[in-house]
Amino acid sequence: MRRNNVRAAAEPLLFIMPCILVLGAFVYYPLVQNLAFSFFRFSAFSPEKVFVGFGNYANLFLDKTVGTALRNNARYAVISVLCQVCFGLVLAAILEDRSFRRVGQLFRTTFFLPVVISISVICLLFGFIYRPMDGLLNGFLELVGLGSLARPWLGSSKTAIFATIAVSQWQSTGYVMMLFIVAIQKIPEELYEAAEIDGASKLRRFFVITLPQVREMFFVTSVITVTGSVMVFNEPYILTQGGGPGTSSITIAVHMYQSGFFKDMMGYASTLAVLIFGISAALAVLQLRSFRTGEE
Amino acid sequence: MRPYSQRRPGRDSLGPAQLPVLALLLVGFAMVAYPLFWIMMSSLKTSDEISLSMWSLPRVPQWRNYANAWKFGISGYFVNSLVVTLTTIAGVIALASLCAYGLSRFRTRWTRSALVFVMGGMMLNPQVCLIPLYGLLTRLGIRNGYLAMIIPYIAFRLPLNTLLIRSFFLAIPKEIEESAIIDGCTSFQAYGRIFMPMSRPILFTSAILIAYYAWNEFLFAIIFIDSNKYRTIPAGLMSFRDALQVDWGPLIAGMAISALPLILFFIAAQKQFIRGMTAGSVKG
Numbered sequence: 273m274r275r276n277n278v279r280a281a282a283e284p285l286l287f288i289m290p291c292i293l294v295l296g297a298f299v300y301y302p303l304v305q306n307l308a309f310s311f312f313r314f315s316a317f318s319p320e321k322v323f324v325g326f327g328n329y330a331n332l333f334l335d336k337t338v339g340t341a342l343r344n345n346a347r348y349a350v351i352s353v354l355c356q357v358c359f360g361l362v363l364a365a366i367l368e369d370r371s372f373r374r375v376g377q378l379f380r381t382t383f384f385l386p387v388v389i390s391i392s393v394i395c396l397l398f399g400f401i402y403r404p405m406d407g408l409l410n411g412f413l414e415l416v417g418l419g420s421l422a423r424p425w426l427g428s429s430k431t432a433i434f435a436t437i438a439v440s441q442w443q444s445t446g447y448v449m450m451l452f453i454v455a456i457q458k459i460p461e462e463l464y465e466a467a468e469i470d471g472a473s474k475l476r477r478f479f480v481i482t483l484p485q486v487r488e489m490f491f492v493t494s495v496i497t498v499t500g501s502v503m504v505f506n507e508p509y510i511l512t513q514g515g516g517p518g519t520s521s522i523t524i525a526v527h528m529y530q531s532g533f534f535k536d537m538m539g540y541a542s543t544l545a546v547l548i549f550g551i552s553a554a555l556a557v558l559q560l561r562s563f564r565t566g567e568e
Numbered sequence: 569m570r571p572y573s574q575r576r577p578g579r580d581s582l583g584p585a586q587l588p589v590l591a592l593l594l595v596g597f598a599m600v601a602y603p604l605f606w607i608m609m610s611s612l613k614t615s616d617e618i619s620l621s622m623w624s625l626p627r628v629p630q631w632r633n634y635a636n637a638w639k640f641g642i643s644g645y646f647v648n649s650l651v652v653t654l655t656t657i658a659g660v661i662a663l664a665s666l667c668a669y670g671l672s673r674f675r676t677r678w679t680r681s682a683l684v685f686v687m688g689g690m691m692l693n694p695q696v697c698l699i700p701l702y703g704l705l706t707r708l709g710i711r712n713g714y715l716a717m718i719i720p721y722i723a724f725r726l727p728l729n730t731l732l733i734r735s736f737f738l739a740i741p742k743e744i745e746e747s748a749i750i751d752g753c754t755s756f757q758a759y760g761r762i763f764m765p766m767s768r769p770i771l772f773t774s775a776i777l778i779a780y781y782a783w784n785e786f787l788f789a790i791i792f793i794d795s796n797k798y799r800t801i802p803a804g805l806m807s808f809r810d811a812l813q814v815d816w817g818p819l820i821a822g823m824a825i826s827a828l829p830l831i832l833f834f835i836a837a838q839k840q841f842i843r844g845m846t847a848g849s850v851k852g
Contacts, residue, residue, distance in 0.1 A: 281678075283755060287670030288682050291663045291726055295689050298723035302697035302704060309699060316702070366593065371586050379593055381838065382601050387845070388830045389604075390784040392802040393823045396809060397603055400610075400820075406619045408606065415623075442600070447845065454846045503695055506786050510806070525695050532699050533791065542699050549696040556691035 303549070309542035316538055328543035338544075341515075341524040344433050344508075348440070348501035348523070355441040356448040357493050363445070364452035365482050369474065380453065383446035391443070395510035398439045402426045402511075426512055429520035436507045436521050444500075448493050455489035456482060495559040502551050505529065524548055611821040618816045633821035640811070642822045644797070645804030652717050652800055653782040657775050659722040660729050664774070665767070667726075668734035669759045673745065683734075689727030694720070694787060705792060716792040717800065721782050729774045732847060736770035737763060769840075776837070776844040783830060801826040 310328055314321040332338050363383065367376040386394065401408045402425040410422035425435040459481065467477045483490075505525040508515045514530055515522025522530075524544060532541030610618050611633055612626040671683050701720055705711040710719070740763060748758045764771070789803040796807060805826060812819045834841050 281676070284670045284674035284676060284679050287666045287674075287755075287759070288679065291667030291730060292682055292685060294663060294719075294723050295686065295726055298701065298704070298720055299689050299692055299697060299726075300685075302700035303692055305700035305704075306696060363596075366589060371583070372589075372593075375590075375593075379597060381835070382597055384842070385604065385831065385834070386600060388780065388834045388841075389827045390786075390802045390805075390830075392786055392805045393607075393827045396805060396819070396823055397607060400606075400816075401603065406622060408603070408622060411622055442603075446600070450842055451846050454842075499693075503693055505695065528695065528698070529791070538699055545696045545699060548693075552693055552696075553691055560687075560691075 306542050306545050306549075309539055310546045311539075312542075313537070313539045315536045316533070317536070321539075324539065328540050331540060332543060332547065337519050337522060337527055338524070338547075340519050341522045341527045344521060344523050345502055345504065347433060348437055348504055349498045351434075351437050352440065352444070352497045352501050353494055356445045356497050357490065360445050360448035360493070361452045361483075361486065361490065363449045364456055365478055367449075368453055368456045380450070384450055385446070386443045387447045387450075389443070391506045392510060394439060394443055395507060398435075398442075398511060399426075402435055427517060429517045432512050432517060433508075433521040436511050439507050439511065440500075440504070444497075448497065451489060451493055452486060455486040459485045492559065495555055499552050499555045499559075502548060502555070607820060607824055607827070611817070611824045613817060615814060615816045618820070630817055633817040634825065636818040637808075637822035637825060640818060640822075641796070641804065641808060642801070642825050645799055645801045645808075646825065648714070648798055648804070649783055649800040652714060652721070653779055655714070655718050656721045656725065656782040657778045659718065660725045660778050661771060661774060663722065664726055664729040665733050665764060665771070666759070667730045668737050669755075669763055671730070672734050672737040673755065686727050686730050689724075690731070692724075694724050698787070698791065701788075702791065711792055712794050713798055716798075717782075717785070717788055720788050720792070721778075721785060725778050725781060729778065732774055732777075733767065733770055736767050740766060772840055773844040773847055776833075776841055777847075779833075780830065780845070 311323060311325060312321040313324050313327070366372055367380055372379075404410065404424035404427060407425075409425065410419075413419055413422045423431060425431050463481050463485070464477060467481055472480065503525055504523045508521050508523050508526050509529070512521045515526045519527075525548060528541045528544035528548065531537045531544060606622075609625060610622075612629040612631070613633075614630055617624070617626065667682075667686065671679050671686070697720075702711070705716050705719075710716050744762060745758050748762055749755070753761070783800075784802055785800075786802045789800050790806065793799055793803060796804070799807065805822060808822055809819060
């Protein structure tokens with residue numbers, strides 16, 4: 273009898289443990305270790321660690337690059353919410369409109385295509401598009417008589433960050449659009465019929481029906497997009513060789529990578545990782561809370 | 569009842585009122601489609617043509633760009649990506665479905681804490697664990713090898729996929745499992761012979777999500793791998809670029825080779841793909 277009890281208690285563990293162990297060892301343990309690391313100064317190549325207390329955290333405030341990086345991450349977030357979330361919603365509403373249903377499929381598939389392409393392919397592609405002399409963008413501007421606008425998009429510290437942000441918009445707007453399309457398809461058709469009988473125009477139907485009905489999704493996509501903006505790494509790493517010219521297009525994740533793996537300041541890099549964790553965890557809590565309200 | 573759209577034929581077609589919006593859509597279409605078309609077109613050009621006549625079609629299609637790209641290293645990266653992606657899919661599906669079964673079929677104090685543990689994992693992103701993981705993989709002696717990508721990929725894909733599969737398992741009626749147990753099935757057999765076959769749709773969705781992630785992952789792939797031998801396509805393309813310098817034809821052909829598998833897969837299984845990507849709601 274007792275043996276049966278033990279077996280009954282152990283059985284669920286057999287199913288759950290492999291997953292929990294992998295999560296514990298390769299996600300939670302590194303997370304805790306990272307927090308510990310942030311109080312030390314150490315190099316990747318020597319086992320010796322020097323305890324510096326909150327020294328690394330104090331350096332966050334002295335390091336001018338942190339400010340530049342955070343400002344760039346904020347630019348990423350604002351532009352991404354405007355372009356991906358707001359514009360993505362408008363796009364979804366248009367493609368789900370009855371007048372456009374027949375052509376909608378083609379546009380939908382095309383707008384979604386960049387999402388499935390690897391970011392390194394996309395960054396290499398935009399490397400060609402942004403080339404100063406023989407790039408597609410400057411070539412196009414000259415073709416339509418706007419040659420005076422042509423400039424070295426990635427080579428100038430004024431435009432590099434915005435050129436980098438544009439790449440993310442090009443890739444991800446279709447993804448957010450698709451999330452909104454799924455949300456719009458769940459809205460009961462009767463709501464639109466009733467509004468149409470009342471004589472509401474398309475624009476009005478968008479504001480009084482579509483917008484309130486996708487409120488939840490609007491929140492979720494905003495949080496996803498802002499979280500993505502906090503973690504941007506690939507685009508500046510590939511397009512501007514790690515945030516150049518100078519540090520003009522650096523993001524906090526690139527700064528972490530360079531502090532750790534180029535300057536070999538592993539402890540300080542861990543501190544930057546804690547900063548990323550703090551911001552993204554706060555956003556994740558917001559997101560989880562929204563899921564809960566969605567269930568109720 | 570017929571769908572609303574079929575009852576009022578006159579108001580559904582594209583009229584002049586829709587023309588400005590349609591024009592805007594076409595501009596967007598061109599902005600997305602032309603660069604992709606440009607990749608395909610330029611992959612068949614010589615480097616001089618790419619630089620000097622960027623808008624024109626290839627004079628003579630340079631198929632050898634593809635042969636060269638394949639020979640200069642893309643083939644190796646391609647095989648590596650395949651190995652890493654397939655192993656990651658198998659690992660995540662196995663661990664996540666086992667765990668999902670345990671979480672959905674047993675209700676104890678332990679399983680409730682385990683569920684919170686798994687859900688918490690959704691909040692953690694790979695960058696935060698980068699530096700300790702680097703050290704951990706080095707100490708385990710598996711850095712700079714397939715496992716250096718596969719194990720972290722599996723670990724970071726587990727939370728989302730466990731929750732997805734669990735929600736599907738929860739919807740399977742308890743009676744099916746109970747009658748199987750009465751017939752003498754162990755719970756492991758119930759998992760393998762009843763739950764897994766019944767859950768093919770969600771497992772397929774998960775597999776797509778995992779494939780998308782593993783095929784495109786960049787951060788771990790460049791930091792944990794030093795040797796060209798183990799590079800996957802996204803990281804390999806970077807060394808490919810540095811090696812080829814201005815020999816653009818093969819580079820762009822390499823880009824096309826890297827992008828095509830997922831594009832074809834997407835077009836072939838569009839419905840499942842979109843369901844998977846939207847169920848995940850996880851970008852990047």
